[in-house]
Amino acid sequence: MSTRPATASASTPDPAAARPGPAAQPHGAIVATGIEHTYSLAGTSAGQPVVALARTDLVVQPGEFVSLVGPSGSGKTTLLNILAGLLTPTRGQVTITGANPAGAGVPVVGYMTQHDTLLPWRTALRNVAFPLELARTPKQERLTRAAGLLDRVGLAGFAGHYPHQLSGGMRQRVSLARALIYGPPVLLLDEPFGALDGTTRLALHQVLAGVCNDLGTTVLLVTHDLAEAVSLSDRVLALAPRPGRVVREFTIPRRAGPHEVRDIYSEPELIALHNELREV
Ligand SMILES: Nc1ncnc2c1ncn2[C@@H]1O[C@H](COP(=O)(O)OP(=O)(O)OP(=O)(O)O)[C@@H](O)[C@H]1O
Ligand SMILES: [Mg+2]
Numbered sequence: 001m002s003t004r005p006a007t008a009s010a011s012t013p014d015p016a017a018a019r020p021g022p023a024a025q026p027h028g029a030i031v032a033t034g035i036e037h038t039y040s041l042a043g044t045s046a047g048q049p050v051v052a053l054a055r056t057d058l059v060v061q062p063g064e065f066v067s068l069v070g071p072s073g074s075g076k077t078t079l080l081n082i083l084a085g086l087l088t089p090t091r092g093q094v095t096i097t098g099a100n101p102a103g104a105g106v107p108v109v110g111y112m113t114q115h116d117t118l119l120p121w122r123t124a125l126r127n128v129a130f131p132l133e134l135a136r137t138p139k140q141e142r143l144t145r146a147a148g149l150l151d152r153v154g155l156a157g158f159a160g161h162y163p164h165q166l167s168g169g170m171r172q173r174v175s176l177a178r179a180l181i182y183g184p185p186v187l188l189l190d191e192p193f194g195a196l197d198g199t200t201r202l203a204l205h206q207v208l209a210g211v212c213n214d215l216g217t218t219v220l221l222v223t224h225d226l227a228e229a230v231s232l233s234d235r236v237l238a239l240a241p242r243p244g245r246v247v248r249e250f251t252i253p254r255r256a257g258p259h260e261v262r263d264i265y266s267e268p269e270l271i272a273l274h275n276e277l278r279e280v
Helices: 076-083 124-134 139-152 168-179 198-215 226-232 268-279
Strands: 002-005 030-039 050-060 065-069 091-096 109-112 186-190 218-222 235-240 245-251
Touching: 030 076, 050 076, 050 091, 050 245, 065 226, 076 091, 076 186, 076 218, 109 168, 124 139, 124 168, 139 168, 168 198, 198 226, 218 226, 226 235, 226 268, 245 268
Parallel strands: 065 218, 065 235, 109 186, 186 218
Antiparallel strands: 002 245, 030 050, 030 091, 235 245
8 A cells, every 4th residue: 555645646745836837748558648627617606716736737548537526516527627628727727638638539538428328319329329420420330339338337138228218327337338439548437336236336436447457448437435535446536625636645455457346345455545544
């Protein structure tokens, strides 16, 4: 086990520290440099601007699985929206596999948002295929790819079901398949399993780890569940309350080889780490 204060790979650096020049840019699947975000609320009755994220640097290496934990309002969703290219940060830059996510041309992230966004009038298969439909992929190809992914997440027999005919865990499997339909190098997950019971959640952990191993996907997972963070991740980053910033980084020991879902309650080292995280 190793725990340490946030470092250059995930940090809120000393303001005096020099910003790296282009030649010194770290490489990574996700590179966020000097990100800050303030919601201005100009023209509304909501009052003062909200500083959601203080200056934050983040590097996630290709194939890495990183979790982000922190109290409600610490800017986790704001950060994911910025990494997905949906929100322009007040300051700083983001690259995903070297490209600006907002202008990459091809989608470079799959994003499972905090709220269920399946379209109720579409079957599971057509929900998964929907992003390819927007990209005008030929029908046969998009349905074949969607069916393959539904199979991969364990829903081969449910392609024709509508969202209301699926359980919460099944809907999350469909959402996961849809997020992966482009084969994005990076997957962003915002509390995807929060509403599920423990058993269903464990089953989905296995599905997620398996799919990401198969596809070599880099994952950034937001969760409130510290056991989930420790059992799935290579690293866990802890955010402080508003303005959000990474204050601690925990490296989780892992045997060499593919991602595994660890049983944190049977490994003393992981129990200690879990307890330490609870105190942050
Ligand atoms: N669209 C918005 N307009 C104004 N303020 C916003 C907006 N979105 C978020 N905020 C504010 O920014 C802060 C961070 O919000 P964010 O949703 O990123 O937090 P979070 O860490 O994801 O919280 P939670 O764990 O509850 O999902 C909060 O104070 C929130 O009120
Ligand atoms: Mg959120």
